[in-house]
Amino acid sequence: MRRVLAAALLVTAAGCSTAPAEPATDAPGETATIDWGPCTDIERPDGEPPARQDGSVRCGTLAVPLDYSKPDGEQLDLALIKLSATGKGERLGSVVFNFGGPGASGVDTLDQAAKALTALRTRYDLVSFDPRGVDRSSGVRCGDASELETYTSLNTLPPDEETHRRATAANKRFAELCERDSGKILPYVGTVNAARDMDRIRAAVDDSKLNYVGMSYGTQLGAVYATEFPHNVGRMVLDAPLDPTVSFEQRTLAQTRGFQQAYESFLRSCVKDTCALGKDEATANRNVENLLNRLTTKPLNVNGRTLTQGLASTAVAAALYSELTWPFLEQSLGEGLKGNGEALLYLADNYTGRREDGTYSTQMTSFPAITCADTAERPSQAELRRTEAAALKISPLFGSEGSGGLCRVWPVKGSDQARRVDATGSAPIVVVGGKGDPATPYQWAPKLTSQLKTATLVTYEGEGHGAYLSGSKCVRGLVDAYLLDGKVPDKGATCPAA
Structure with a gap:
């Protein structure tokens, strides 16, 4: 039962640069690269064996600016993980995941969630990362x-x-x-900077567009990315959405x-x-x-x-x-x-x-x-x-x-920049909201859909935080059809409880 519990809690669990710079772009030929190697410190529940070291699961780091207003200044190393595509057919590039929090380790969670993402892995490399300020990526520490x-x-x-x-x-x-x-x-861990990091990841994995699945807090990160880089959005799914405008x-x-x-x-x-x-x-x-x-x-x-x-x-x-x-x-x-x-x-x-x-x-x-x-x-x-x-x-x-x-009483001033989202000009975005979601109430799903302008809402009638990994075949089918085949769900699409 405890192993089942650990799997069910995978997605659990809503910085300010006071004068945010415009999104920095790399000059041609200057895209940073990811130094991939074996995964040596993956954390797994209940003593499960570590990730396979057969080359299909790799970990790495990517240098990004600590302060995007000083792109050539001090750098921060983002920790990443990649599960290489397993299918023999045409690859679709990479799909990047953020499983929520904010603060959850994408490196650990993607490794643990691999079996649930088998269908996507046939045509995509699966990629995730510890966002800035999280665990291996200069994780915020507060005492012992x-x-x-x-x-x-x-x-x-x-x-x-x-x-x-x-x-x-x-x-x-x-x-x-x-x-x-x-x-x-602390001044640089906000979501706008994390979204800029994600565009560096897109470039480093050699994708012209960012394919992305964000869950819970990951929906805010995705929404901010689509606001900052609308023309770089590929196939994006936002599951268990936050409404960033709420007080x-x-x-x-x-x-x-x-x-x-x-x-x-x-x-x-x-x-x-x-x-x-x-x-x-x-x-x-x-x-x-x-x-x-x-x-x-x-x-x-x-x-x-x-x-x-x-x-x-x-x-x-x-x-x-x-x-x-x-x-x-x-x-x-x-x-x-x-x-x-x-x-x-x-x-x-x-x-x-x-x-x-x-x-x-x-x-x-x-x-x-x-x-x-x-x-x-x-x-x-x-x-x-x-x-x-x-x-x-x-x-x-x-x-x-x-x-x-x-x-x-927080020692750093906050910024409202991440609370203003508008993905005008982006490719279609799929938003999935659950009627029985305790952490991101359903009412936020249509609100975020409306704010993004290019989004389509899928309603899940079941319980729990997040629908894609809930066991709903209906939600899984709609989302996979979009990510794998580009089929946008019909307007007003609804899935029954699993």
């Missing part, structure tokens, strides 16, 4: 593992003054550590509503059969709430570590990203009710990027760095409290203040 353990374990309940005081102090401490350890890169408050309330709806769907599914949480939805919900409230004062010992309410709530949210993980969530909460927090801690660790050796990926540090760089919003304390109060009315479980509290 013990500091991250403390930060991710912070309780969010009860929503009283003491909890707020602790959260404010923790956010300030975290921001100070990020500035201390990664201050040089902090709008985003918080929409996502709170989305997770609450997914949680209620999980409870309904659970009690249809024998449910470890209770005989009916009300009983099951009450037992979960009692468990979380109990953990605020009596956390569970798990092999020398501590399962706090904050980590348990993270575990619940993480498992709601995919319907495939609902059985494991039921099992984990059932064990928690009996005093065993090991499975819940496993879920939380998957989400926060904590490894078995106690170290962390940069998921939890890259996320705020990119998120706060991509908005000039810095909500006041009063705005935070007002938003939280509204969110708690929607969901006592998921109604915390989110990323706004950290952006408020």
Whole structure:
């Protein structure tokens, strides 16, 4: 079951140059090259063997400007992975993936997702990368593992003054550590710069157009790329889309509503059969709430570590990203009710990027760095409290203040450039939105489609964050038909739940 869980969480999980330069273009003959070689540090769940070293899976680096206003200045090495095309027919070049976050490692995730992308690999080289500020690409660091353990374990309940005081102090401490350890890169990790990096990748793999699949945050990256480089867009698919124009408050309330709806769907599914949480939805919900409230004062010992309410709530949210993980969530909460927090801690660790050796990926540090760089919003304390109060009315479980509290004290000013998208002049773009998506609510899908001007919307009626890897044959068929054959889905295309 844990291997299934790890696969289901592949896509889980929304810098400012204060005077952004115009997109830099390489002079003829000066396109940077990628230094490809064996993959030596791929991270795989549950002790699976490393990537094959038969030449079909290669890793490399590409030098890009740290600051695009100084293209000949200091360079940053982007880490990439390539899975070479396996088919004997005509190749279509490369398709680049971003699996979301922001902050997820594309290098690790593409390797793990390879089997699910077999059809595309018959005609494309599959390429992904750690975006700037992520893991191998000058990943943002904020203190050591013990500091991250403390930060991710912070309780969010009860929503009283003491909890707020602790959260404010923790956010300030975290921001100070990020500035201390990664201050040089923080101004340059925004999505506009990442989009410019992606155009360098396109040129380096010798593609005249960028073929691209972006999921979750990857949809914003794709939308920004199509805005900056509309005439370089090839076949682009944006799955589980963000609406970059929403405010902090709008985003918080929409996502709170989305997770609450997914949680209620999980409870309904659970009690249809024998449910470890209770005989009916009300009983099951009450037992979960009692468990979380109990953990605020009596956390569970798990092999020398501590399962706090904050980590348990993270575990619940993480498992709601995919319907495939609902059985494991039921099992984990059932064990928690009996005093065993090991499975819940496993879920939380998957989400926060904590490894078995106690170290962390940069998921939890890259996320705020990119998120706060991509908005000039810095909500006041009063705005935070007002938003939280509204969110708690929607969901006592998921109604915390989110990323706004950290952006408020972030050491680098943000820019709104990545929030303005318009792909006029680009090739057709396919947007896929899910009706039961908790993290990127469906309402954002038609909004992004409209903003991009050249996009067509596909609606998925099922549950979970992201539709392409959900198991829906309908979504897979429509997307693959576009990527492989150039067939744009019909206007108003809809796919039933998988």
